[in-house]
Amino acid sequence: MATAASSLTFSTSLPKLCRPFSISITHLPQVSLNFKKLNCSISSALKISRRTAATTTKASSMASSGITTVDQKNKKVVEVFDTEDELAVSLAKYTADLSDKFAKERGSFTVVVSGGSLIKSLRKLVEAPYVDSIDWSKWHVFWVDERVVPKDHPDSNYKLAFDGFLSKVPIPPGNVYAINDALSSEGAADDYETCLKHLVHTGVINKSSVSGFPKFDLMLVGMGPDGHVASLFPGHPLLQENQKWVTHITNSPKPPPGRITFTFPVINSSSYIALVVCGAGKASVVQTALGKSQNSDVFPVQMVSPEGELKWFLDKDAASKL
Numbered sequence: 001m002a003t004a005a006s007s008l009t010f011s012t013s014l015p016k017l018c019r020p021f022s023i024s025i026t027h028l029p030q031v032s033l034n035f036k037k038l039n040c041s042i043s044s045a046l047k048i049s050r051r052t053a054a055t056t057t058k059a060s061s062m063a064s065s066g067i068t069t070v071d072q073k074n075k076k077v078v079e080v081f082d083t084e085d086e087l088a089v090s091l092a093k094y095t096a097d098l099s100d101k102f103a104k105e106r107g108s109f110t111v112v113v114s115g116g117s118l119i120k121s122l123r124k125l126v127e128a129p130y131v132d133s134i135d136w137s138k139w140h141v142f143w144v145d146e147r148v149v150p151k152d153h154p155d156s157n158y159k160l161a162f163d164g165f166l167s168k169v170p171i172p173p174g175n176v177y178a179i180n181d182a183l184s185s186e187g188a189a190d191d192y193e194t195c196l197k198h199l200v201h202t203g204v205i206n207k208s209s210v211s212g213f214p215k216f217d218l219m220l221v222g223m224g225p226d227g228h229v230a231s232l233f234p235g236h237p238l239l240q241e242n243q244k245w246v247t248h249i250t251n252s253p254k255p256p257p258g259r260i261t262f263t264f265p266v267i268n269s270s271s272y273i274a275l276v277v278c279g280a281g282k283a284s285v286v287q288t289a290l291g292k293s294q295n296s297d298v299f300p301v302q303m304v305s306p307e308g309e310l311k312w313f314l315d316k317d318a319a320s321k322l
């Protein structure tokens with residue numbers, strides 16, 4: 001495991017983007033919307049089965065542990081856990097399995113994280129058996145969105161991930177791609193996009209043969225109570241961005257206002273997306289996205305439709321209206 005240090009210098013091999021930076025750490029340290037997929041009833045669209053039993057169960061009883069629903073056509077899986085702790089155990093295994101798969105297949109594993117409660121849900125990865133069994137040297141870590149603040153600021157998604165996860169595993173520092181926080185929001189977004197282009201060019205990040213956008217191996221993302229993902233908020237024009245890989249927002253409804261964010265074409269080119277949603281405050285949006293709600297709003301989370309597999313990790317509170 002990585003050890004704490006009072007001052008760490010992270011550097012990347014990139015001259016322009018993801019420039020080398022220092023941080024002092026005191027304590028250790030194709031947007032084509034497929035509306036056919038949206039608002040469909042789970043009972044009609046998904047094959048529902050118990051993971052641990054051979055019996056078929058009804059959609060209305062989803063809110064109990066170990067129930068998996070599979071939409072084979074759209075490669076969508078919904079799993080509901082009794083507790084967030086059980087969810088975290090399953091999320092760690094899912095991530096570790098994909099790490100093994102991609103490390104073997106392509107010699108690197110490109111992982112994108114969000115901020116928010118997701119980072120806490122990754123805590124089992126830094127425990128046995130995964131902390132010792134995962135080949136962390138193959139990991140390359142990116143942010144699906146970042147607040148444009150210094151890296152040691154309490155609002156920084158980098159700091160959140162570093163304190164809760166990255167400082168506890170031996171990922172090579174040069175494989176951790178933080179934003180250049182010396183730039184404006186617009187400059188940081190352009191800089192991050194140039195960084196991604198370099199890494200696609202050098203083959204670290206795959207490129208989608210379908211969309212032409214970067215194809216990350218795994219995105220681990222949360223969802224806000226308003227249905228936002230990354231920094232793509234309901235009703236915002238950025239939802240329609242279909243050219244840029246990374247864009248910026250200066251009026252985020254969730255503070256702080258200045259952020260960069262991946263666009264939907266990048267998100268939806270992914271091989272795997274784990275959408276991690278916990279808490280009763282998110283149950284209504286989950287119901288609209290996955291259940292029988294008559295709500296005609298289209299939340300950003302409903303625009304998540306990767307080339308590969310989408311897996312929802314829900315706790316029973318978030319699934320309580322299904």
Ligand SMILES: O=C(O)[C@H](O)[C@@H](O)[C@H](O)[C@H](O)COP(=O)(O)O
Nearest residue numbers: 114115116117222223224229230
């Ligand atoms: O920078 C951010 O604000 C996050 O990346 C954001 O997109 C987050 O993932 C969701 O808001 C869910 O956050 P919670 O899980 O904490 O509700």
